[in-house]
Amino acid sequence: MLFMASAGAYGHVTVVPSVSISETLTDNVRLSNTGQQAEQITETSAGIRINIDGEKLKTFFDYSLSSVMYAQNSSPNRTQFQNQNGLNTFGTLEMVDNWAFVDFSGSISQQAVSAFGTQSIDNTSINANRTEVATYRLSPYVRGRLGNLANYEARYSRTITGTDAAATSGVTTVDGIVKISGDSSFRSLGWSADASQQRTDYSAGRPTEADQLNLGLSYSVTPQLSVSAHAGREAVNYTSFDKQSSGTSGFGVSWSPSEMTKLSASRDHRSFGEAHSLSFEHRTARTAWRFTDSKDVSATPSQTGFASFGSIYDILYSQFASIEPNPVSRAQLVNAFLQANGISPHAVVVSSFLTSAVSLTRGQDLSFALLGVRDTVTFIATRSESTRLDTLSTAVDDFTSSSLVRQRGFSVNYAHRVTPDYSLGILVSQQSTSGDSSLQDTTLRFLNVNVTGRVGKQATASVGVRHVVSSGSTAPYVENAVIGSLNVQF
DSSP states (O other): OOEEEEEGGGEEEEEEEEEEEEEEEESOTTOOSSSOOOEEEEEEEEEEEEEEEOSSEEEEEEEEEEEEEETTOOOTTSSSEEEEEEEEEEEEEEEETTTEEEEEEEEEEEEESOTTSOOOSOTTSOOTTEEEEEEEEEEEEEEEEETTTEEEEEEEEEEEEEESOTTSOOEEEEEEEEEEEEEOSSTTEEEEEEEEEEEEEETTSOOEEEEEEEEEEEEESSSSEEEEEEEEEEEEOSSSSSOEEEEEEEEEEEEEEETTEEEEEEEEEETTEEEEEEEEEEEOSSEEEEEEEEEEEESSTTOTTSOOSOHHHHHHHHHGGGTOOSHHHHHHHHHHHHHHTTOOTTOOSSOOOOOSSOEEEEEEEEEEEEEOSSEEEEEEEEEEEEEESOTTOOOOSHHHHOSEEEEEEEEEEEEEESSSSEEEEEEEEEEEEEOSSGGGOEEEEEEEEEEEEESSSSEEEEEEEEEEEEEESSOOEEEEEEEEEEEEEO
């Protein structure tokens, strides 16, 4: 049942338990080009979603445990059943009034081991290139004022990523940062100073460290426009056994002409070269647009240490800001909208892959949503280029066989409300991966058509068909499937 409460430090609490069952009839459960095997797959799932919007605690928690049964006994572990976990949670706990806080996040999902291996759309397919990845992050911090002089913040973060695949590397990242910022005697001029340390430790690779010290200035040209610049030094061992020290510098600009439009950009000179970040958001009554472009060091190309709902959810959450300013109420509104229109909030355009050393990643993402009276169109496009930054590591991953991993993809989702209770959805997507060799080039195309509707006050059912084509030298295949599902929220 739906449980709601509003009292005490926990404020507004919403608890939504759910159960679901789905049946998949596929003609190629092993995603093979030869010896295709048909299978009847039953997946049962129990989950719980919790929203808390209190004075001391603000959090979202979404967990599910699924059991997958293969009627033809095609499971890779030679039993009829597989269990899969799904988790997405993040939040902030205020430990001491206006001073001590704890940020936390966690995610459990299925990801590709290698970008060059077999790619799959569905978690129930038999795919040795897919594994369960769990990431947890804990970040306590304090912040406050130093008299009338400045603001301060001291933060510690620890992120742990583990996988079920024996051949892949777990990652532990520890960060510490102290930052002081304040205003000068000139009202529009501000200053900042920060010092940070980071250590990234791979279970199958070598640890790397980065120490940074920066001094910065910012200036508000207008209330909507501000510019900033900083300079400092950093000591890293990304390309050497011992840490090497070098100078750093950078600048940035932030412009918010209205609540509907935001633009920010920055560029930094680092020891490994140039890094940058660009973000643009714009929304109207019926549309939402977002573009990001970044280049920086990453422990994993997907930056799995930070949980989120997914690209489709994020852009709709931004678009609904003018309808519902309260974060918890808005989250419920977005979830109801997605469920009513049969849209998955977690749709991934390009599957991430696992690495065993620090890499340098350039990524670009474009997304927009068009909301009509009965029609909704969402579009997501992404591209990335990753290289191994830690050239001294002897760990084995995709960068062992290719110095560069390129990934590109797009997804178009069209939803049409046939009746107030039923909707038709069409999803078209494509993702392409390439490396140094033409033998590493793969392209995955996906078409899905489904009908979703209410079959009771708390129940939603859907039936759909999908067609998947994977082309390339490594693991080409074609798969067709019919899927029916029933979801009940209590």
